[in-house]
Amino acid sequence: MIVVLIGYMGAGKTSVGKNLAKILDYNFFDLDDYISENEQVSIPEIFQKKGEIYFRTREAKYLRQLIASSEDIVLALGGGTPCYSENMTFLNNSNKINTFFLKLPLRSLVDRLIPEKMNRPLIAHLNTQEEFLEFIGKHLFERNTFYNMATYTVDCEKKTVQEISED
Ligand code: S3P
Numbered sequence: 001m002i003v004v005l006i007g008y009m010g011a012g013k014t015s016v017g018k019n020l021a022k023i024l025d026y027n028f029f030d031l032d033d034y035i036s037e038n039e040q041v042s043i044p045e046i047f048q049k050k051g052e053i054y055f056r057t058r059e060a061k062y063l064r065q066l067i068a069s070s071e072d073i074v075l076a077l078g079g080g081t082p083c084y085s086e087n088m089t090f091l092n093n094s095n096k097i098n099t100f101f102l103k104l105p106l107r108s109l110v111d112r113l114i115p116e117k118m119n120r121p122l123i124a125h126l127n128t129q130e131e132f133l134e135f136i137g138k139h140l141f142e143r144n145t146f147y148n149m150a151t152y153t154v155d156c157e158k159k160t161v162q163e164i165s166e167d
Pocket residue numbers: 007008009010013032043077078079080081119120121122
């Protein structure tokens with residue numbers, strides 16, 4: 001079985017994924033790390049040098065490559081992965097994959113992302129809390145349609161990584 005974690009930046013996909021992999025005794029993969037290792041360049045550098053469209057095509061390719069070569073793993077996607085290249089349809093069409101949407105309200109995401117914006121090229125230019133709220137609010141409005149295509153939704157508000165993994 002392949003457990004795929006989706007959700008906005010800062011939702012906790014990587015921390016929950018690592019913990020869940022330990023509980024299930026599965027290997028953990030982070031799609032951004034997998035892309036970075038294969039392209040031998042960091043995610044912000046890919047955005048900067050090649051642009052977002054290039055990143056999205058690579059992201060779709062590596063997602064398919066990783067799924068095709070894996071059995072029992074927990075995989076954390078990037079925040080935007082579900083929203084491009086029909087990636088959710090691809091994931092939902094496989095019966096060896098279960099998708100989980102880690103859901104957090106706008107305010108909690110903003111509080112987490114303000115101190116963590118630097119290695120996230122899409123939000124690195126934001127400064128004030130108002131700018132974060134406006135940008136992420138709009139982004140969530142656009143992206144929720146895709147996140148809601150997950151098989152399961154996990155409410156992550158006020159929960160520890162362990163509690164979310166147990167859910
Ligand atoms: C992105 C999220 C990032 C990374 C890239 C784009 C997005 O992953 O894939 O910066 O579009 O939301 P995280 O969700 O792990 O930060």
